[in-house]
Amino acid sequence: MVQWTDFxxxxxxxxxxxxxxxxxxxxxxSRCLIVYPWxxxxxxxxxxxxxxxxxxxxxxxxxxxxxxxxxxxxxxKNMDDIKTTYKDLSVLHxxxxxxxxxxxxxxxxxxxxxxxxxxxxxxxxxxxAAFQKFLAVVVASLRKQYH
Amino acid sequence: MSLSAKDKDVVKxxxxxxAPKADDIGQDALSRMLVxxxxxxxxxxxxxxxxxxxxxxKKHGATVMGGVADAVGKIDDLTAGLLDLSELHAFTLRxxxxxxxxxxxxxxxxxxxxxxxxxxxxxxxxxxxFLAALARALAEKYR
Numbered sequence: 018m019v020q021w022t023d024f025x026x027x028x029x030x031x032x033x034x035x036x037x038x039x040x041x042x043x044x045x046x047s048r049c050l051i052v053y054p055w056x057x058x059x060x061x062x063x064x065x066x067x068x069x070x071x072x073x074x075x076x077x078x079x080x081x082x083x084x085x086x087x088x089x090x091x092x093x094k095n096m097d098d099i100k101t102t103y104k105d106l107s108v109l110h111x112x113x114x115x116x117x118x119x120x121x122x123x124x125x126x127x128x129x130x131x132x133x134x135x136x137x138x139x140x141x142x143x144x145x146a147a148f149q150k151f152l153a154v155v156v157a158s159l160r161k162q163y164h
Numbered sequence: 165m166s167l168s169a170k171d172k173d174v175v176k177x178x179x180x181x182x183a184p185k186a187d188d189i190g191q192d193a194l195s196r197m198l199v200x201x202x203x204x205x206x207x208x209x210x211x212x213x214x215x216x217x218x219x220x221x222k223k224h225g226a227t228v229m230g231g232v233a234d235a236v237g238k239i240d241d242l243t244a245g246l247l248d249l250s251e252l253h254a255f256t257l258r259x260x261x262x263x264x265x266x267x268x269x270x271x272x273x274x275x276x277x278x279x280x281x282x283x284x285x286x287x288x289x290x291x292x293x294f295l296a297a298l299a300r301a302l303a304e305k306y307r
Contacts, residue, residue, distance in 0.1 A: 051285040069286050133273045134280035142199035
């Protein structure tokens with residue numbers, strides 16, 4: 018089981034209460050599709066992803082960004098057992114969506130960058146460490162049901 | 165994934181903006197790396213103080229960013245331009261190249277905290293590519 022320090026718990030809850038979820042989800046996903054263009058392979062049905070401008074203004078990307086962030090908020094509410102909370106999501110990503118789990122790290126990096134830009138100097142090294150630990154647990158839980 | 169002419173222009177323009185704070189950026193990125201990826205501390209066991217903002221971290225952050233600045237100037241041929249640095253890292257420092265990616269990530273995070281409006285996805289991509297190319301040039305002499 019993952020051990021969270023008091024600081025880590027408080028920091029994660031604080032981050033998610035401070036960030037604008039309507040902005041962060043879409044920003045992180047669109048950044049991922051722009052910075053790592055091969056990730057577009059999973060979004061063939063999303064229409065125009067031909068350039069950065071198209072991706073940033075694509076409504077399906079924005080909507081899906083919100084879906085992703087809602088998933089993260091569920092993990093925040095269940096920090097002591099993200100593995101169980103994400104069991105079905107893991108099966109979905111493996112069996113139905115066939116997502117290479119290495120992509121989870123790419124989106125994680127983009128989430129860190131976007132949250133860093135929202136929080137500025139408040140995103141200290143210790144806050145970054147807590148946030149990245151949280152994302153690592155999320156990623157490990159999403160990988161759990163792959164076989 | 166080599167750098168296109170556009171990538172190089174984007175990198176040079178962004179570097180011009182951030183260069184005045186290069187030392188700060190270097191210190192911040194190095195501090196973050198040591199805190200967020202504690203295994204990287206193994207390369208600095210000879211320092212008395214590894215805490216963020218300490219004297220050795222400040223000094224070394226500036227050194228590292230000096231290297232990045234140098235690389236921006238040699239962006240048209242990083243392999244040739246960084247040969248000496250590559251030999252240093254390969255034969256003397258023997259830093260596992262996986263750590264270049266870790267430090268690059270922390271440099272990007274610092275850019276995001278300090279320049280949220282300038283560090284757009286397009287700039288992020290070009291700078292990420294550049295740091296990856298820099299890392300490859302640094303690893304050139306390893307084996």
